Amino acid sequence: MTKIKSLDDLRQKKQQLEQSLDIREKSDHPENLVQIKVAMATCGIASGARTVMNALVEKIKKENIPAVVTQTGCMGYCYAEPTVEVTKPGFDPVVFSYVDVKKAEEIVDKYILNNELIDGILPANYQTI
Amino acid sequence: MNDLALHLLDIVQNSLGAGATFIAVHIDENPRNNTLSMSVEDNGCGMNEEQLQKLSDPFFTSRTTRRVGLGVPLLRQTAEQSGGNLEVVSQPGKGTCLKACFQYDHLDRPPLGDVANAMVLMISANTGVDFAYRYTYNGKSYEISTLQLKDALGDTPLNDLYIMEMIEEMIKENQNDLKVCQIE
Numbered sequence: 001m002t003k004i005k006s007l008d009d010l011r012q013k014k015q016q017l018e019q020s021l022d023i024r025e026k027s028d029h030p031e032n033l034v035q036i037k038v039a040m041a042t043c044g045i046a047s048g049a050r051t052v053m054n055a056l057v058e059k060i061k062k063e064n065i066p067a068v069v070t071q072t073g074c075m076g077y078c079y080a081e082p083t084v085e086v087t088k089p090g091f092d093p094v095v096f097s098y099v100d101v102k103k104a105e106e107i108v109d110k111y112i113l114n115n116e117l118i119d120g121i122l123p124a125n126y127q128t129i
Numbered sequence: 130m131n132d133l134a135l136h137l138l139d140i141v142q143n144s145l146g147a148g149a150t151f152i153a154v155h156i157d158e159n160p161r162n163n164t165l166s167m168s169v170e171d172n173g174c175g176m177n178e179e180q181l182q183k184l185s186d187p188f189f190t191s192r193t194t195r196r197v198g199l200g201v202p203l204l205r206q207t208a209e210q211s212g213g214n215l216e217v218v219s220q221p222g223k224g225t226c227l228k229a230c231f232q233y234d235h236l237d238r239p240p241l242g243d244v245a246n247a248m249v250l251m252i253s254a255n256t257g258v259d260f261a262y263r264y265t266y267n268g269k270s271y272e273i274s275t276l277q278l279k280d281a282l283g284d285t286p287l288n289d290l291y292i293m294e295m296i297e298e299m300i301k302e303n304q305n306d307l308k309v310c311q312i313e
Contacts (some may be wrong), residue, residue, distance in 0.1 A: 003298065003302050004298050004299045004304075005299060005302050005303060006296050006299075007277055007278070007280075007281040008281075009299070010278070010281050010282070010295055010296070010299055011281045011282070013295055014281075014282055014285055015285075017291055018285075038254075040138060040139075040142060040254075041139070041142055041200070042139050042142075042198075042199045042203065043199075045130065045135050045138050045139050045142075045217070046130055046135070050134075050135060050138060050246075050250065051248055052204065053247065053254075054250070057290055057293065060290065061290040061291075068288055069253070069254065069288075070252070070253075070254040070255070070288075071142070071251070071254040071255070073142060073146060085258040109178065114266070
């Protein structure tokens with residue numbers, strides 16, 4: 001596999017990908033996606049949110065889950081960072097606390113894929129505005 | 130914070146909080162002059178004099194979820210303990226420019242960390258915001274912006290996982306090249 005170095009390489013590689021149908025058309029149905037938000041304020045970053053975010057990205061790619069991973073700010077649960085909020089289509093958001101790489105994989109395996117709740121869920125007493 | 134890339138993620142979060150639509154990040158590594166600097170410039174809502182003065186006060190924050198704000202004070206501490214400084218210039222309504230300088234070979238300077246990965250995470254998590262990234266090593270630069278990326282990729286979203294991986298690889302390759310070309 002050749003290395004990608006320029007925008008042209010990137011363009012070519014993208015076309016190859018599209019031909020092998022690896023790219024999902026996400027923008028068409030955003031409401032059908034699992035939304036994963038990683039809290040990335042100072043508190044989250046300092047306790048390892050970036051590792052968690054990378055692990056989540058890696059995992060949903062491996063499992064081929066239609067999901068988007070985004071960042072959010074601090075929700076006031078600094079003591080429980082890193083926190084991850086998962087919103088499955090048609091479900092209320094669920095916030096998981098003390099997430100590390102292992103827990104991130106557990107969230108994907110148990111909650112996202114099998115609807116099973118796991119330890120460490122924070123009570124959702126806030127509303128997104 | 131273990132490395133400077135984590136500080137970068139944190140500072141950019143401030144820019145996003147200020148409603149920025151364009152954020153320019155510049156990392157300037159210059160072992161020859163023994164300096165390392167990191168700057169973040171945004172077009173967010175900016176800060177007034179009073180807010181600027183209180184910026185390094187850990188008990189000042191514009192957020193309502195909690196009463197402490199450690200992002201900028203931590204970065205200032207890191208910069209000052211490694212023989213550098215932190216400058217913030219801001220104009221209400223126009224935007225903010227933050228620049229942290231470090232002494233390159235200072236024992237207390239944290240490693241730069243994985244900036245390419247940090248950039249890709251920020252770009253993919255905030256598709257509505259445009260980013261520009263410039264990496265300079267001993268005066269030679271590599272530049273990339275989301276405008277160029279969007280142009281190259283057409284309507285493929287930047288937060289596609291395979292695309293993210295490709296962009297990260299591209300940034301890393303080019304950064305390595307800048308370094309390799311200059312081994313003396």
